[in-house]
Amino acid sequence: MLKPLMLVPVMFLSSCTANKWWAQSTQDNSRQVASMSVQQLVMEKKNNFNEEIDEKLHSLHSYYVIGQKNLVDFDSQISESDVTSLYESPAYLNLLAVRTQTEEIEHELVELWDTLSNDKDKSDLKLAMQIKIAAFAKKSPIASLSMENLASDIGMKVPSQTNSQKSKLVPLDIQKEYKAMEALREFVVYEKNIEHLSHMLDTKSTGSGKKFYPSPSRPGSITGNEFPEKVWSLTYDDGPGKLTSPKIIQSLKERKLKATFFQLTKQVKALPSTAKEIRDAGMEIASHSYTHLQLTKVGGATLDKEITQATQELEKLNNFDIKFFRLPYGAGVGASHIREKIAENGLIHVFWNIDTLDWMAQEPQKIVERTISLMKKTPRDAGVILFHDIHQRTAEASPKVMDYLMKDNRRVCTLDEIVTQMNEGVEKVCP
Numbered sequence: 024m025l026k027p028l029m030l031v032p033v034m035f036l037s038s039c040t041a042n043k044w045w046a047q048s049t050q051d052n053s054r055q056v057a058s059m060s061v062q063q064l065v066m067e068k069k070n071n072f073n074e075e076i077d078e079k080l081h082s083l084h085s086y087y088v089i090g091q092k093n094l095v096d097f098d099s100q101i102s103e104s105d106v107t108s109l110y111e112s113p114a115y116l117n118l119l120a121v122r123t124q125t126e127e128i129e130h131e132l133v134e135l136w137d138t139l140s141n142d143k144d145k146s147d148l149k150l151a152m153q154i155k156i157a158a159f160a161k162k163s164p165i166a167s168l169s170m171e172n173l174a175s176d177i178g179m180k181v182p183s184q185t186n187s188q189k190s191k192l193v194p195l196d197i198q199k200e201y202k203a204m205e206a207l208r209e210f211v212v213y214e215k216n217i218e219h220l221s222h223m224l225d226t227k228s229t230g231s232g233k234k235f236y237p238s239p240s241r242p243g244s245i246t247g248n249e250f251p252e253k254v255w256s257l258t259y260d261d262g263p264g265k266l267t268s269p270k271i272i273q274s275l276k277e278r279k280l281k282a283t284f285f286q287l288t289k290q291v292k293a294l295p296s297t298a299k300e301i302r303d304a305g306m307e308i309a310s311h312s313y314t315h316l317q318l319t320k321v322g323g324a325t326l327d328k329e330i331t332q333a334t335q336e337l338e339k340l341n342n343f344d345i346k347f348f349r350l351p352y353g354a355g356v357g358a359s360h361i362r363e364k365i366a367e368n369g370l371i372h373v374f375w376n377i378d379t380l381d382w383m384a385q386e387p388q389k390i391v392e393r394t395i396s397l398m399k400k401t402p403r404d405a406g407v408i409l410f411h412d413i414h415q416r417t418a419e420a421s422p423k424v425m426d427y428l429m430k431d432n433r434r435v436c437t438l439d440e441i442v443t444q445m446n447e448g449v450e451k452v453c454p
């Protein structure tokens with residue numbers, strides 16, 4: 024999926040140290056390798072390593088610049104658009120596409136980090152990687168933001184100086200960085216890539232009924248727009264998160280609220296005690312696939328693993344039936360073979376009508392403001408709110424959204440409670 028990136032000219036990787044091995048022809052290369060000393064080989068490996076990291080950090084930054092620009096566009100459209108057209112707008116689809124890209128790069132870097140961590144001879148490379156990330160974060164306000172998720176994934180603190188930059192990020196900063204990037208030839212490649220990917224994301228979700236059951240058609244899909252007046256469901260995806268989920272659970276407990284956690288089976292297996300803590304707090308558990316792939320791009324066997332196996336294993340780990348599934352990035356909600364697979368497993372698909380866009384690095388207060396503005400746009404002051412319990416900023420923004428939810432007679436229930444009561448025709452759902 025990232026392949027177009029590889030075309031990005033290497034010339035941009037100016038922070039790369041040492042010799043230009045990439046400038047040599049392949050023929051030259053093979054002759055040279057034969058006569059290379061071990062020391063030279065080690066050097067070359069290091070150069071490759073440096074270059075790979077530099078290229079990935081640069082890509083990450085470029086996508087974050089595009090992302091931040093689209094985030095400003097999205098936020099500015101909230102007041103004048105209705106919810107449905109907001110989620111069909113180019114700004115929103117571009118944001119989803121940016122997320123698929125940044126997440127893939129972050130994932131590759133975390134994998135590299137894990138590989139290095141498993142080899143004690145590689146601690147110098149780990150240190151080199153940390154230094155690179157810290158140095159990159161100091162380049163500009165968005166460069167700093169673009170390192171935030173990655174740094175947190177590898178348990179590293181982005182230098183505090185960048186934290187103060189972060190809180191000062193204003194549209195003008197974004198415009199400036201965007202303009203500077205636009206001047207670079209390869210930036211067009213990144214933009215085209217996002218545009219292309221956003222066209223391929225199939226996220227059109229229809230749901231307007233009052234009854235729900237596993238089905239590849241309308242009754243098997245929830246957006247939250249169907250919910251009765253003032254009825255809300257809080258949902259958290261991609262977890263468990265080691266440090267962040269417990270904080271969110273604490274905020275929920277303090278307010279006697281229950282939320283639904285759409286979990287990745289791989290993540291539950293990696294963090295069994297955090298998963299247990301969520302379960303023991305009486306939260307609802309739902310499935311969000313095995314590893315968070317974009318399922319519109321995978322074949323039958325992978326689809327089976329990501330939906331069937333993911334849910335079955337999650338049921339075993341929890342010892343109860345899973346009823347709801349959410350597609351990673353919401354991608355594939357209109358694809359019949361994917362919807363059939365979800366229904367076959369006895370699951371109802373859950374989309375959202377409030378996307379907090381909390382995966383993007385930003386001030387927590389921005390997330391709160393966006394969420395409340397979007398909630399006000401819903402016709403019945405009701406729906407499904409999408410958060411991710413793997414980010415510190417989400418743990419900070421969540422309590423404020425919870426407090427808003429508890430005002431003006433709004434009611435918060437788990438998806439199962441709402442769906443069961445709606446199916447039974449209960450007069451006051453989620454009392």
Ligand SMILES: [Zn+2]
Pocket residue numbers: 260261311315350351352
């Ligand atoms: Zn997700």
